Amino acid sequence: xxxxEEDPQALSIQEGENATMNCSYKTSINNLQWYRQNSGRxxxxxxxxxxxxxxxxSGRLRVTLDTSKKSSSLLITASxxxxxxxxxxxxxxxxxxxxxxxxxxxxxHP
Amino acid sequence: DVKVTQSSRYLVxxxxxxxxxxxxxxxxxxxxxxxxxxxxxGLRLIYFSYDVKMKEKGDIPExxxxxxxxxxxxxxxxxxxxxxxxxxxxxxxxxxxxLHFGNGxxxxxx
Numbered sequence: 001x002x003x004x005e006e007d008p009q010a011l012s013i014q015e016g017e018n019a020t021m022n023c024s025y026k027t028s029i030n031n032l033q034w035y036r037q038n039s040g041r042x043x044x045x046x047x048x049x050x051x052x053x054x055x056x057x058s059g060r061l062r063v064t065l066d067t068s069k070k071s072s073s074l075l076i077t078a079s080x081x082x083x084x085x086x087x088x089x090x091x092x093x094x095x096x097x098x099x100x101x102x103x104x105x106x107x108x109h110p
Numbered sequence: 111d112v113k114v115t116q117s118s119r120y121l122v123x124x125x126x127x128x129x130x131x132x133x134x135x136x137x138x139x140x141x142x143x144x145x146x147x148x149x150x151x152g153l154r155l156i157y158f159s160y161d162v163k164m165k166e167k168g169d170i171p172e173x174x175x176x177x178x179x180x181x182x183x184x185x186x187x188x189x190x191x192x193x194x195x196x197x198x199x200x201x202x203x204x205x206x207x208x209l210h211f212g213n214g215x216x217x218x219x220x
Contacts, residue, residue, distance in 0.1 A: 033208055042114070042200055042211035043153075088152065092207055097168075100145070102152035 006089055006104045014109050019076040021104040023089030024069075030092050032065055034074050037086045037103070046074075046087075079108045112137045116201050116212035123219050129188040131215050133201030140205055142184035144168075144176065147198040147214075159184055191219045 117132035155168030
């Protein structure tokens with residue numbers, strides 16, 4: 001299976017609720033990144049967490065990293081309909097090469 | 111802001127045609143990447159380049175080649191297009207992390 005697997009594959013919530021997505025990976029990493037993709041568009045970088053960090057915040061985003069469990073989670077607080085998108089985690093080892101997971105499709109209902 | 115431009119948003123080609131997908135970035139990034147994205151499979155790396163005239167195979171290079179004659183331009187070539195190469199192709203560039211993506215080229219091979 002691929003490095004960087006997201007869970008769940010799809011998530012449907014109401015506006016105002018929190019959304020949590022998880023990512024597991026298999027090998028050691030330099031950093032882990034989360035990206036967002038609106039339908040039919042390219043990916044946009046959201047947040048990067050280094051292997052020596054445990055938690056990071058950016059606006060309504062909170063990312064955690066547990067290197068002992070080789071897992072990460074992305075929390076979006078107070079979700080909005082505009083947060084509807086696919087979210088991908090990606091692991092970075094070297095040479096700028098990222099390995100992406102299959103993504104979580106988030107739907108936020110108004 | 112970094113801009114990564116993919117020359118075509120949509121392409122329709124016939125089986126056996128030689129297909130060129132062009133990508134240009136305006137931030138003097140050393141690294142450039144080609145991914146393909148398919149439902150249920152996420153993003154898979156085809157080729158990447160970390161310098162002019164340098165290229166490295168990614169996870170799925172079969173049936174593809176690349177060219178990087180200038181730092182800002184990275185071309186993906188399908189020597190003889192086949193129907194199983196129908197996909198969304200995403201170009202990205204970076205200087206380390208994170209990656210900056212273009213909006214993608216949706217290629218249909220009939």
